[in-house]
Amino acid sequence: xxxxxxxxxxxxxxxxPPQIGQIEPNKDEALTRSARELKLMDxxxxxxxxxxxxxxxxxxxxxxxxxxxxxxxTLARALPVFTDIGLAGFFSSVWAPSEGRYGIxxxxxxxALVTVGALVIGVPLAVGCAVYLTxxxxxxxxxxxxxxxxxxxxxPSVIYGFFGLVVxxxxxxxxxxxxxxxxxxxxxxxAIMIVPTITTLSMDALNSVDPGVREAAFSMGxxxxxxxxxxxxxxxxxxxxxxxxLGMGRAIGETMAVLMIVGNAPVFPASVTSPVATLTxxxxxxxxxxxxxxxxxxxxxxxxLYIISAGLVGIVRIITGKSERREREASxxxxxxxxEGTRSVAxxxxxxxxxxxxxxxxxxxxxxxxxxxxxxxxxxxxxxDAAMTGVFSAAGLVTTAILVLxxxxxxxxxxxxxxxxxxxxxxxxxxxxxxxxxxxVSTLYVTALAxxxxxxxxxxxxxxxxxxxxxxxxxxxxxxATDTLASVPSIVxxxxxxxxxxxxxxxxxxMLSAALALALLMLPLIMRTTEDAIRAVPRYxxxxxxxxxxxxxxxxxxxxxxxxxxxxxxxxxLAIGRAIGETxxxxxxxxxxxxxxxxxxxxxxxxxxxLYLLANDGINMGAAYGTALLLMIMILAFNLFAxxxxxxxxxxxxxx
Amino acid sequence: MRTSRRHRLxxxxxxxxVAVVALPLSGCGSGSDGSSKTITVAGSTTVLPIAxxxxxxxEAKTGNQVLVSGLGSSAGIEAVINGTADIASSSRDLxxxxxxxxxxxxxxxxxxxxxxxxxxxxxxxxxxDQLRDIYAGRITNWKELGGPDLPIELVNRDExxxxxxxxxxxxxxxxxxxxxxxxxPGTGQVRDVVSRSAGAIGYISIGFVKSDYATTTVRTxxxxxxxxxxxxxxxxxxxxSRDLYFFTNGDPQGVAYDYIRFVLSDEMSQTxxxxxxxxxxxxxxxxxxxxxxxxxxx
Numbered sequence: 001x002x003x004x005x006x007x008x009x010x011x012x013x014x015x016x017p018p019q020i021g022q023i024e025p026n027k028d029e030a031l032t033r034s035a036r037e038l039k040l041m042d043x044x045x046x047x048x049x050x051x052x053x054x055x056x057x058x059x060x061x062x063x064x065x066x067x068x069x070x071x072x073x074t075l076a077r078a079l080p081v082f083t084d085i086g087l088a089g090f091f092s093s094v095w096a097p098s099e100g101r102y103g104i105x106x107x108x109x110x111x112a113l114v115t116v117g118a119l120v121i122g123v124p125l126a127v128g129c130a131v132y133l134t135x136x137x138x139x140x141x142x143x144x145x146x147x148x149x150x151x152x153x154x155x156p157s158v159i160y161g162f163f164g165l166v167v168x169x170x171x172x173x174x175x176x177x178x179x180x181x182x183x184x185x186x187x188x189x190x191a192i193m194i195v196p197t198i199t200t201l202s203m204d205a206l207n208s209v210d211p212g213v214r215e216a217a218f219s220m221g222x223x224x225x226x227x228x229x230x231x232x233x234x235x236x237x238x239x240x241x242x243x244x245x246l247g248m249g250r251a252i253g254e255t256m257a258v259l260m261i262v263g264n265a266p267v268f269p270a271s272v273t274s275p276v277a278t279l280t281x282x283x284x285x286x287x288x289x290x291x292x293x294x295x296x297x298x299x300x301x302x303x304x305l306y307i308i309s310a311g312l313v314g315i316v317r318i319i320t321g322k323s324e325r326r327e328r329e330a331s332x333x334x335x336x337x338x339x340e341g342t343r344s345v346a347x348x349x350x351x352x353x354x355x356x357x358x359x360x361x362x363x364x365x366x367x368x369x370x371x372x373x374x375x376x377x378x379x380x381x382x383x384x385d386a387a388m389t390g391v392f393s394a395a396g397l398v399t400t401a402i403l404v405l406x407x408x409x410x411x412x413x414x415x416x417x418x419x420x421x422x423x424x425x426x427x428x429x430x431x432x433x434x435x436x437x438x439x440x441v442s443t444l445y446v447t448a449l450a451x452x453x454x455x456x457x458x459x460x461x462x463x464x465x466x467x468x469x470x471x472x473x474x475x476x477x478x479x480x481a482t483d484t485l486a487s488v489p490s491i492v493x494x495x496x497x498x499x500x501x502x503x504x505x506x507x508x509x510x511m512l513s514a515a516l517a518l519a520l521l522m523l524p525l526i527m528r529t530t531e532d533a534i535r536a537v538p539r540y541x542x543x544x545x546x547x548x549x550x551x552x553x554x555x556x557x558x559x560x561x562x563x564x565x566x567x568x569x570x571x572x573x574l575a576i577g578r579a580i581g582e583t584x585x586x587x588x589x590x591x592x593x594x595x596x597x598x599x600x601x602x603x604x605x606x607x608x609x610x611l612y613l614l615a616n617d618g619i620n621m622g623a624a625y626g627t628a629l630l631l632m633i634m635i636l637a638f639n640l641f642a643x644x645x646x647x648x649x650x651x652x653x654x655x656x
Numbered sequence: 657m658r659t660s661r662r663h664r665l666x667x668x669x670x671x672x673x674v675a676v677v678a679l680p681l682s683g684c685g686s687g688s689d690g691s692s693k694t695i696t697v698a699g700s701t702t703v704l705p706i707a708x709x710x711x712x713x714x715e716a717k718t719g720n721q722v723l724v725s726g727l728g729s730s731a732g733i734e735a736v737i738n739g740t741a742d743i744a745s746s747s748r749d750l751x752x753x754x755x756x757x758x759x760x761x762x763x764x765x766x767x768x769x770x771x772x773x774x775x776x777x778x779x780x781x782x783x784x785d786q787l788r789d790i791y792a793g794r795i796t797n798w799k800e801l802g803g804p805d806l807p808i809e810l811v812n813r814d815e816x817x818x819x820x821x822x823x824x825x826x827x828x829x830x831x832x833x834x835x836x837x838x839x840x841p842g843t844g845q846v847r848d849v850v851s852r853s854a855g856a857i858g859y860i861s862i863g864f865v866k867s868d869y870a871t872t873t874v875r876t877x878x879x880x881x882x883x884x885x886x887x888x889x890x891x892x893x894x895x896x897s898r899d900l901y902f903f904t905n906g907d908p909q910g911v912a913y914d915y916i917r918f919v920l921s922d923e924m925s926q927t928x929x930x931x932x933x934x935x936x937x938x939x940x941x942x943x944x945x946x947x948x949x950x951x952x953x954x
Binding site for chain 2: 275508617
């Protein structure tokens with residue numbers, strides 16, 4: 001993935017023409033308007049421009065509508081449970097659908113236990129890894145480890161769950177004497193899963209700390225550890241906290257991996273090695289057969305998950321907003337681009353250099369006071385430094401080792417299965433002998449369809465946000481909605497997709513239903529990368545085009561979009577990678593029958609679902625390994641392809 | 657020249673947008689295609705092997721397509737009631753609520769549910785009452801059954817499972833399962849987990865006790881002194897047995913009728929036997945029916 005490259009390029013783009021950067025984006029509009037006043041633009045062009053602008057706005061509002069609709073539909077389907085058993089009954093402790101009792105407290109406790117444990121293990125690893133990569137490692141090592149982190153982020157959750165089920169669970173069963181299902185197993189797997197999220201965002205935060213601060217600290221005699229601990233980490237605190245909160249959202253919303261390893265006992269956990277259940281796992285487990293009040297209760301749990309994830313995004317915005325206000329006050333005259341710092345919470349909380357000015361002014365005092373306040377060390381500072389550097393390096397190493405372990409596990413077990421027959425024939429017989437051809441086709445079919453839906457809307461919405469919109473309340477609101485959409489747990493999107501596309505629209509369990517639900521997953525991902533890409537296009541190119549008499553749409557379609565294309569393509573390819581591996585959304589929107597889909601209304605079974613079902617059956621594990629390997633190859637290929645595009649784009653730009 | 661190119665771009669954009677909007681809408685209109693000879697069988701994972709092999713053979717024979725999916729018996733019955741599937745495969749009889757929907761049932765095979773434990777477990781026999789106490793959480797240690805001092809690790813199936821439903825009605829007789837049991841969504845997983853954990857107990861269909869794929873083995877417990885074998889199931893001696901059903905909305909017709917007849921044919925009975933179940937025509941005189949329907953009564 002290329003978030004860091006993106007950010008760097010964005011900064012470059014903003015900094016390239018230093019004085020010009022002070023002109024606001026809506027000056028563009030002023031230019032267009034004055035062009036019309038000068039009668040350089042005829043009336044029909046003006047009308048067309050207006051229509052296009054509103055069309056783009058409509059696309060941008062689709063994200064807002066989606067966020068609202070997901071909430072409204074999920075809540076509407078949940079209403080019976082609130083009216084029938086009431087809030088008190090819903091927030092009671094006994095979950096026993098067969099007895100008509102739908103209390104979710106034990107499930108909430110399960111979610112909390114699993115999430116907290118995952119954070120306790122994952123956060124030190126991830127932050128340590130980020131510190132190692134930004135402060136300690138050589139450029140070469142950074143490139144290798146950060147590729148590993150990006151690839152870890154790309155591995156679909158069903159493969160993590162599969163790994164947990166067949167590798168970690170038996171180990172923990174042997175060690176504890178129990179079954180091996182439970183919170184402990186989930187902690188280990190979820191910790192691995194949230195590491196990429198937290199590492200990437202923490203690296204953004206650490207990278208945006210002015211290098212001058214570090215250099216100043218070194219020059220005052222601080223060791224590397226002292227610099228990191230006393231200077232760099234405090235300066236990046238807000239960004240790291242945001243990263244952790246978003247990692248937490250990821251952990252709470254994770255469904256498939258958790259479902260496969262927690263043991264699904266809806267009781268308050270007796271120990272960390274006894275079976276528990278979480279909100280997400282219970283929804284996924286029960287969704288297939290529930291009806292009536294039971295199903296309403298599942299939608300109610302969806303509402304709870306939605307509120308939690310939207311709340312976490314809100315918290316991040318508040319934290320970021322506060323720190324940015326403070327920074328703006330500290331450095332009022334120097335940073336005209338500060339307002340752009342508030343955007344894209346989920347991607348990179350403090351991506352602009354707004355801290356730079358403050359850092360330069362106050363860094364000397366800051367460092368002096370921080371270092372002066374240090375207690376007298378009991379051990380020599382050199383020893384501490386060596387030890388802590390070792391700890392951080394270990395975090396980087398562990399992360400890379402985990403990637404190698406997981407990939408190695410899948411490759412070693414899966415490679416013997418992969419034959420042309422496995423890829424090109426149908427599964428047959430009691431235990432799915434033979435190949436997985438229809439599942440490959442179904443996966444590609446649904447992903448292509450979802451890409452077709454999501455891409456135009458996402459790109460045009462991003463065009464609106466980056467090129468047309470006044471940077472104000474509306475844009476802020478749209479971004480908040482997009483961030484929320486990005487954080488909605490995929491099982492909740494699955495619920496929504498089922499309620500709306502499968503049932504209300506009457507598409508049934510089909511490629512179309514699943515693709516529409518998947519499009520909602522891809523929409524915020526593509527929107528965000530496209531917006532970043534558009535913003536990274538230097539302004540003076542646009543002015544050149546305007547100066548030649550181009551209309552706004554001409555500038556956007558002929559100049560800006562082509563220039564931003566490599567990075568937009570990168571974003572789309574990454575989103576495709578996410579969609580291919582997505583399981584929870586398609587599980588109850590696409591059907592599970594093995595079928596070769598022809599029309600969009602055909603049902604089918606995607607590869608992740610096939611893998612999940614094979615792992616459940618637990619009989620033909622060979623086919624499960626083979627499916628896992630093929631799935632991983634496809635996704636890693638997409639990820640590496642995305643890296644390739646973004647690198648080539650960067651090279652071309654550099655070469656010019 | 658320049659204008660026309662710009663024009664074309666707009667047209668293309670507009671077309672793309674129209675396509676994006678129209679695709680789902682056009683889908684809405686052409687929802688049903690009743691002419692194609694494809695039927696859907698949804699439901700029990702226990703019946704899956706029978707239904708799938710029958711589907712393959714039937715397709716090879718007639719060219720009609722049969723889509724089989726294993727979502728659990730309840731999901732399958734729900735699917736037939738709301739029309740998304742033609743046949744529900746089920747490893748349990750209808751509940752009172754389901755029975756109110758004009759469903760027609762066909763018994764396609766008999767099955768026994770084996771109680772499995774780890775190979776290392778010395779306990780050989782349980783009574784039905786003990787089994788109920790174990791799954792209700794009252795007996796929690798193997799030493800209460802004459803085994804070693806080892807906590808009992810309960811493995812249960814998910815609520816969609818027909819095996820669980822049958823086990824509940826035959827063994828639990830109105831009592832609730834201990835909810836702290838691990839709930840696993842597949843037969844093979846239950847088998848695998850029990851085969852690797854010394855204190856574990858689970859229940860699976862007799863057909864899955866021995867598996868060509870598995871690298872590990874499990875042992876079955878005698879229930880009330882009766883070994884879990886096919887002979888004992890068909891003779892009605894083994895207490896935890898049940899029937900496997902197909903349900904259709906009204907009398908089966910067309911391809912569905914044809915397919916069900918094929919499943920019941922002599923050609924399939926060998927397959928059903930191979931899969932570990934007992935074909936209907938073989939045990940007409942047996943009392944598998946009596947045991948299982950007796951257990952269903954609430």
